[in-house]
Amino acid sequence: MAKTLIYKFGGASVKDSTAVRNLTEILRNRLRNSMVIVVSAMGKITNSLEEILSLKISNKDFSENSAKIKDFHFQICKELFPENHTVFAQLDNLFFQLNKDLERTLTRENYDEFYDRIVSFGELISSKIVAEFLCHQGLIVLWQDAREVIHTNSDFRFAKIDWAKTRKSCQSIWKPMLENFPILTQGFIGSDDKKRTTTLGREGSDFTAAILSTSLDAGSVTIWKDVPGVLNADPKIFPNTKKFEELGYREAAEMTYFGASVIHPKTIKPLANAGIPLFVKSFLDPEASGTKIHENAPVHSIPTIVLKRDQILVSFKVTDFTFIEEQHIHTIYEQLKSLKLRVNMLQLSAISVSLVIDSQLFKLENLLDKLKDQFEIRYNEGLELLTVLHPRMDEISTLQEGYEVLLEQATRNTFQAVRRKS
Template sequence: MLRVMKFGGTSVGSVDAVRQVTQILADAYRQGDRVAAVVSAMSGVTNQLLEAAAQAAAGNDQAHTQLRQALIERHRDTATALLTDSQRQHETIAHITALADRCSRLVESVHVLGHLSRRAEDWIASFGERMAAVLVAAALNQAGIPAEPVESDQIIVTDDQFGNASPLLDVTRERAHSILVPLLERGMLPVVTGYFGATLNGAVTTLGRGGSDYSAAILGYALDADEVWIWTDVDGVMTADPRLVPEARTLPAISYAEAAELAYFGAKVIHPRTMQPAASRGIPIWIKNTFNPDHPGTRIGPETVPNGSVVKAITAIPGISVITVEGSSFLSVADVTARVFEAVAKTGANVYMIFQASSQHSLGFAVRQHEAAMVHAALTREFELDLHKGLIARISEDSQLAIVAVVGAGMKGTPGVAGRVFNTLGQAGINIVAIAQGSSELNISFVIAEHEVARAVPAIHAAFGLASVPDSTHGTGITEPVTRSAVAPGN
């Protein structure tokens, strides 16, 4: 069996965490599986890299030296605590120092130019993963597991959308088979950097924040993996955010479509685009907890698994603004809908929901609050003449809102679900600003005041009895993954 195992920032964020990752990978390797690891940067490092680059562009002539020192200190201290062999320790610290030097020179060049391009930002942001892969590979080698760090800009080929690139899967597949497959066939465990790739011309690109999940699914696709395991700091996909709903439970299984809806509408346990490469080949994705490896976790696969409720989970996105374009009648304004979304697309803002009055007097949509002013300005420029003529009455923004999404494949064709959702909100005295339901009938989404989320999510969770959802795979027909406790020592 070939497994791709991805470990997030908290999973490699400390000495003890890296030791736990090493144990998990070593156990899987000794079990006889072929394993390819994908690692994120140590927690906080990517933010540190981006902040230093921004400071350099703003005129801080010490940003590059301060960054270099901070990177070396954190990774050197981790290597020193992890590695007992002096030669391996020396080689690992030398490798980390060389990477920090390269990164420092890039940040210095940003200061000299006084400009931080998206291309330069992606290149700088990639160094956290590069250093983490070196650390994890060194720890594995010390544990007797032959491992090698592999930089993903040699394998994952993408388009040139810096900051949010998309993979060219056929070319990536060729690269994976020429670079990774020979390593696996020699009994090596490749430790691949997550989060970034490169264009055909070799320019480093990133896959969006949280993109290491996506990297793992891309490599799973490229290697024809049997499974992709996403190791994080929670037990799996939950019925709600436990900070809002303490009685929230772990779901044993959900479908690719359900997982995509949850990820898109705010569930941070997995990157929204992770499902697509895996789904195209039917590769199961497991969400597992690095710090509780005996928990079965959540399986994401082609089919949904009934859990006794038509609803699987509830999630929320705070910090939302609703932009509304209003007029006496859009019939007199040519191509108004196309013009609205062409203008929005040029800003790069993501639209989460769209709603239009049947009378065609208004068109509204939801965006992130920090992008609202930019979107509003773009629409004002686009419709300047229509506003002057009175064909468009106004373009307005309502802020401090949130989107709540109720997700579950069981809602499809089941009458009364929306009624129960909105009746629950009505009984709680929560006002609804806007409503949308996807054509797939997998989710019902609505906009409410941000401060009402803490009441709305628990109320809906209770209304659908999600606290009683089983948190194990027993009775679902799912085969549990083999975890560390199931592996005999020394095997």
């Protein structure tokens, strides 16, 4: 049997009926047995489901938001299927389940578990639509629930993979199926030992593709994006971007660590360990070369710019006229770990620790509440974190024009600045 191929299609590649038809054409001459297709939620549906959760936790009415999500998906189906197609009944069932789940009690204590249960519907619904349309077009695929093979702990919203159990399920359940049919499944979701839905972190569908590739001993992974490959900056923000034809695993991992949105940060490590190449290609130009990420790629030195928005700068200052010691840092990091908050930038002074984190609902106030008795805490919200790898220092001032810089630091290979519009 030929090596399994993994294709991953993100939200932009299934954002409407035209996009679903385009995905179908990409697969028309590529689909074969021993292929797994991973799809994300359609367009910005994850954001829309998060908005519902935000309204629910605030005891506000979300019925209009819920109705809009249903209408959005049904409109896509009306443009893709005849009116008597079974997909409409399948979607009715999924939205019935979603609304039943939304009737449950939501509190701060169960927010993360509730989040995973609700937000996973984006992937379940989109994968049903795409699988049914492929079959409707004569491209037969098996729809499979990723939660049956991707096993995790119960760390909701940032679940950790049980690699041994996941591999065993993939080999025993999916491998035999793949001898006869391609499989279409969901990104981003898994399940814990109690069969509760978990998610792998925002934008985690890339990671799903990497998990499945190593568990199925795949030959390659291809991520289909709305860009021509991996670029040295986001073309929507920065002009004159350059595409990498090839990237080494280490260089790609460094880019994702600092927040490059083209690939999820956890994707590279399992692929590098298994020596599985990763291709990033454009669904708008599927015949173009894209970018190949593999072991033996040349090292680059061109500046690579990464911009993370919606950042919070928090400073912890000791209050008893002592200096910052290891114990202070340990205390802060213990709380960050318990709240599942990742530090995007850290700077120490004699009397304070300053760090940059992503904005997440409730997380900042929980952090402040846990540490307010030990530190004097100040923070700024709504910031940007600019990271430049292989910086040319004469170009940094141009990037900073029109911004107030709150914090910056530089090493031999990296420049970072926390900033806001002047």
